[in-house]
Amino acid sequence: MALTGDLNTFSFADILQVLARDKKSGVLLVEWNDMIVAYYVKDGELVFARPVDKVFRVYTDRNFDQLITRLRIKKEDIYKTIERFFLSRLNQKEGIFSFTPGFIKYDSDVPVYYPVEELIMRSSRYLTEEEVERKISDEMLIFEKTHDADEKVGRVKLTEEEKKVLSLVDGSKTVADIRKESGLDSLTVDRALYGFLATGIIRRKRKERIQKPSITLDLLAKIIEKIKQL
Amino acid sequence: MKELKKIKIVIAGPFAAGKTQFINTVSEIKTVQTERKTSGSEKNVKDYTTVAMDFGKIRIDDEHELYLFGTPGQSRFDFMWEILGEGALGIIVLVDSTDPKTFHEARRIINFFQSRFPVPIVVGANKQDMPNAWSAEDVKAALDISEDEGIPVIALSAKNKDEVKKTLLTLLEIIRYSLESS
Numbered sequence: 001m002a003l004t005g006d007l008n009t010f011s012f013a014d015i016l017q018v019l020a021r022d023k024k025s026g027v028l029l030v031e032w033n034d035m036i037v038a039y040y041v042k043d044g045e046l047v048f049a050r051p052v053d054k055v056f057r058v059y060t061d062r063n064f065d066q067l068i069t070r071l072r073i074k075k076e077d078i079y080k081t082i083e084r085f086f087l088s089r090l091n092q093k094e095g096i097f098s099f100t101p102g103f104i105k106y107d108s109d110v111p112v113y114y115p116v117e118e119l120i121m122r123s124s125r126y127l128t129e130e131e132v133e134r135k136i137s138d139e140m141l142i143f144e145k146t147h148d149a150d151e152k153v154g155r156v157k158l159t160e161e162e163k164k165v166l167s168l169v170d171g172s173k174t175v176a177d178i179r180k181e182s183g184l185d186s187l188t189v190d191r192a193l194y195g196f197l198a199t200g201i202i203r204r205k206r207k208e209r210i211q212k213p214s215i216t217l218d219l220l221a222k223i224i225e226k227i228k229q230l
Numbered sequence: 231m232k233e234l235k236k237i238k239i240v241i242a243g244p245f246a247a248g249k250t251q252f253i254n255t256v257s258e259i260k261t262v263q264t265e266r267k268t269s270g271s272e273k274n275v276k277d278y279t280t281v282a283m284d285f286g287k288i289r290i291d292d293e294h295e296l297y298l299f300g301t302p303g304q305s306r307f308d309f310m311w312e313i314l315g316e317g318a319l320g321i322i323v324l325v326d327s328t329d330p331k332t333f334h335e336a337r338r339i340i341n342f343f344q345s346r347f348p349v350p351i352v353v354g355a356n357k358q359d360m361p362n363a364w365s366a367e368d369v370k371a372a373l374d375i376s377e378d379e380g381i382p383v384i385a386l387s388a389k390n391k392d393e394v395k396k397t398l399l400t401l402l403e404i405i406r407y408s409l410e411s412s
Contacts, residue, residue, distance in 0.1 A: 002362065003330075003364055003368060004330075004362050005330035005331065006330075006331060008331075009330065009331030010330040010331060010333070010372075014330075014333075014372065017371065017372070017374075018368055018371045018372050021371035022367060022368075022371065134334030134337075134338075135334065135337070135374070137334075137337075137338045137341060138341060138345070140345070141341070146376075197374060198374075203374070203376045204341075204374070204376075204379075206378055206379055206380075211347070211348045211349055212408070212409070212412045213319055213320075213349070213350075213405050213408055213409050214317070214319070215237065215319060215405070215409070217406070217409055217410070219237075219290070219294060220402065220405060220406055220409060221406075222290050222291055222294075223237065223290055223294075223296055223402060224399060224402050224403075224406070226288060226289075226290050226296070227256075227288070227395055227398050227399055227402065228395070228399065230256055230288070230391065230395055
């Protein structure tokens with residue numbers, strides 16, 4: 001199933017989050033105002049990028065190793081395409097994306113110079129106030145580190161500000177507390193939290209309190225039976 | 231005449247997520263609607279929208295009725311979410327799976343209900359019958375729903391009665407589990 005959308009309303013941090021979560025493989029096509037770029041994704045990692053003049057050309061190359069051989073790019077140099085066609089465009093928000101899973105075949109190991117967690121954090125550094133509000137929508141939100149936070153952090157070069165923000169995430173401090181205690185401006189804090197959330201370094205803290213349903217089991221069984229019979 | 235006791239489930243979700251359709255599909259009465267003509271950019275999406283609430287109902291027995299209350303989708307009406315959430319047995323948050331620009335709003339709605347009404351929540355990844363619909367798994371990832379949140383994401387088309395029933399039954403089974411374990 002293809003994933004399509006608009007970069008204006010669904011940022012690169014969001015897209016990479018979805019691709020990384022299920023370790024998807026395929027091609028992410030972005031139609032920018034000035035060019036079309038195909039981003040190659042292997043197991044949730046962005047491994048290669050190339051501009052294409054016609055979209056259909058992307059779908060004619062189904063073997064990754066043969067593709068880069070034909071393009072005369074050494075495997076150890078493919079990360080440079082990420083720098084040129086991804087990192088350099090993170091401040092651009094106008095584009096339509098579509099991800100097609102599965103059709104590209106990767107014969108051998110492909111080096112990952114920029115882990116997806118690193119790319120998500122870099123993307124989050126370009127988010128506007130309006131964009132960060134989409135995830136950090138309430139200053140009373142509380143976050144906690146995930147069980148594999150250390151492993152994920154190990155794949156990212158955090159800035160000093162991000163390290164500071166992460167050190168304050170403890171499962172009890174609110175976003176408002178973190179903003180205040182860090183001494184950083186709100187946008188810097190929120191961008192960091194957005195990135196941590198998208199990479200899976202932190203998550204929303206689940207409320208322990210679940211209200212006991214105000215209904216008896218017998219009545220509930222009747223409702224279930226009624227719905228089944230509709 | 232004896233007044234029937236009301237049991238309430240809230241159907242929430244962003245603008246044009248399919249809440250009214252969801253209620254229409256299973257309600258035993260013609261859904262009571264408070265719709266007005268849309269204007270501005272909303273008009274490009276649909277001609278009418280809910281401005282206070284919709285409700286449909288299902289008679290359970292001689293004493294009880296199940297009400298399905300649909301909230302208005304636009305955030306300018308979020309004061310209604312607070313009113314409708316009070317006393318709800320559970321909440322279904324519908325998402326238009328073809329429209330990723332509404333996913334963040336859906337998450338905001340989940341956060342809203344989680345913080346105020348700690349009752350079971352199910353997400354319905356609606357419009358699966360449309361081209362370009364994101365899968366339920368991808369919607370789940372986009373909404374940052376972690377496994378331990380206990381919020382299932384169900385793929386459905388609100389026009390399909392069996393799929394609407396499945397979504398309701400998923401919520402009711404979570405409520406049953408919650409009752410049995412408390």
